Amino acid sequence: MKITTRISLGYLLLFLLLAVLVAYQVVTIGRMQAINRALSGVGSQNALVSLQALRDLDLVEEYARKSLALADPDYLGPLGEYRDDFERDLAELRGQAGSAGERGEIVRLAAGWNAFTRQLDARLARPAPGAPFPDSLQADMELLKAEARSVYQASLGAMRDQVEQSRAMGETAALVLWVSTLAVLVIGALVSFLIYRSISRPLAHLTEGTRAIAEGKFFYRLDTSRDDEFSQLARDFNTMTRRLDELDRLKKEFVSHVSHELKSPLASILETVQVLVEEIPGPVNERQRRLLELCRQSGVRLMAMIGDLLDLSRIEAGVIEYRLEPRELAPLLERAAAEIEVQARERRIDIVLSRPPEGLEAECDGDRLIQVVVNLLANAIRFAPEASTVRVELEAVDEPPPGVPDALRRELRGERYALVSVADSGPGIPAADREKVFEKFHQAKKGGKTAGEGVGLGLAISRTLVEAHRGAVWVEDNPGGGALFRVLLPALAGRPA
Known part of the structure; x- marks a missing residue:
């Protein structure tokens, strides 16, 4: 599968999950708004109508008592009005009842009202002035009031149920939101990880390959088994x-x-x-x-x-041979200085060699080590001013000197070392070029121009030869001005160093 297809599918999945989550939240919010409207509208209205019905029952009872006790027709008119008001309250309650509990209480209230009105009409048809209010009517009235209060309580209960439902829906929505958010985050992290993995590993191999090519390893090949x-x-x-x-x-x-x-x-x-x-x-x-x-x-x-x-x-073909054997280093340096003496004399440059009083040996190929020192001396003579001095120093050290680069220091293995230093008083080498001078065909500048002698191979060959001896070669600033090339070789165990 192509990388672009993976990225598109991964983020399409995330988009769909987010869309479903948003749709769920919109629906839940709509339902909660409907419940809130019901709470603020119908539920509270039913409670108010229930209270009004209780007040109307009190007025019906009052005027019913007066009408039966006094047999005065003037009380029949208000009694009829309050009866009509209660019946309107009852009709409104029937129309707005939202729960089964409310509807059941309203049915019982209507049945009690019908029984009360039948008995009241029968008593009003046969008035008995001065007679007490009948116990049966009083019992029916108390039952009606109890039923009206039950309707009111049922309305409040329905409101509480709706509030609880709204709360439960809110908690469910919050839980779904958290779970969905966590799922989206996990899926997003998984998709990002898979995309990162599918991209980072090939990029790492490609980076490794380009680095290998930059180092001249043209045999390097990349894996082509993927389908992207x-x-x-x-x-x-x-x-x-x-x-x-x-x-x-x-x-x-x-x-x-x-x-x-x-x-x-x-x-x-x-x-x-x-x-x-x-x-x-x-x-x-x-x-x-x-x-x-x-x-x-x-x-x-x-x-x-x-x-x-x-x-x-x-060297590039890997066929160069080394004859490694214990050799005294000082005579090798003297032979190198003798080989370059004619070239030094042409520019009136003195080569000064200093050596430790005791012998210093290393296991090396003498001819190759002479070649290294000759290359370093030739380089120093090329850049040193005329009528100056090039110094060659041999000394024993117990550990690599501070100036050795970290990349070379990690490759060193040994407890004692022989250090060869070649110092000139020329223009020196800028810090940015101190590794480049050991590259093939690289030539340093002399007086702002590229030095005309050589093809830029001497120092590259010298580093290869020194590394074959498990040593290191580098360049640093000469404290007296100019460049200081140094060669570090492991000294033989048990020899002075």
């Missing part, structure tokens, strides 16, 4: 990585092949130049010697570049 937009993206990503892998392989093969093809003729050219400089074919004047020397120096630099390209090819 991320699957199509993964297929396109894999197609891209396959093409990049193929191009990278072709590039490596081309660089390796061209480097090998250039190395042999360049070696022949250097040998020929050397023969001419040594005047084996014949004498050369000073101007010719200077030109031949320039040609030889350019050839040596070109040979170093080709060597770096070949080393890079072997």
Whole structure:
């Protein structure tokens, strides 16, 4: 299922739940409003009519007593009016009765009224002036009053029932609201989690893949088993990585092949130049010697570049070999300084080497470690001012120095270390570029321009070689100005360090 379809269905479900909840609340509120209208209208009106009926019964009793005791026709008129009023009250009660209890009491009240009026009419037809009010009429009147009070109580009871019903409906509505809200929140959280999960995991894999490609791991592939937009993206990503892998392989093969093809003729050219400089074919004047020397120096630099390209090819192919054995480090540094001495002398730069009085050994490949130090010295000589000093220091430390980057510190394993420092007094390296200088083909700026010597591989190769020795190499500010490159290697157990 597509991601957009999942999102649409999930939020459509939430919308429907909210719509049902709103509809339920609207219906419940409507019913409660109807109950309130009934309470404020019919219920209270019935109670008032019941009280009015009680007052009318009192007046009927009063004028009935006067009419029977005095046999005065003047009392018959008001008696008839009050009888009519009570009958109107009774009719109104019948029309507005809302509950079964009210209707039952009203029926009994009407029956009692009918019995009372029949007996009253019979007594009025045979008047007996001065006679007491008949006990039977008095009993019927008391019964009528009791029934009227019962109707009033029934009206109040109906009102209480409606109030209780309204309260119960309110509580039910509140409970439904809370439960529905909780359900919507749970479903919303579940939908959001499922959507987040369906998006975050492929994004995490894609992020990991792009990071791998940025690190040059063109063999990385993404999972394409899903049936959504991320699957199509993964297929396109894999197609891209396959093409990049193929191009990278072709590039490596081309660089390796061209480097090998250039190395042999360049070696022949250097040998020929050397023969001419040594005047084996014949004498050369000073101007010719200077030109031949320039040609030889350019050839040596070109040979170093080709060597770096070949080393890079072997490193990327994973075929470079290391001969790790216990080696005294100081003689290796001296050999490195001797190899770079000619280049330093051209710029009148002195290389000062300081070493601890006791021996310091590490398990290493001597030739590869010399290559690392030569690269660091060449870099220092390239950026140091003319007629300055490049210092090389070897010392033993018990723990990594404070300047080692955290990413490198986590990779270090050991209790004692040998620390090699190469310091120059050049322009230094900005903090933002201190990791970039160890990237392939990156060249630092010299006087606002890119340094023209080298192809930017020396430091990248040096870091790879040092890491193969379980060490670390980094750069920091030189306290006296310039750059300070440092190499940290595990010292042999039991050796001075």
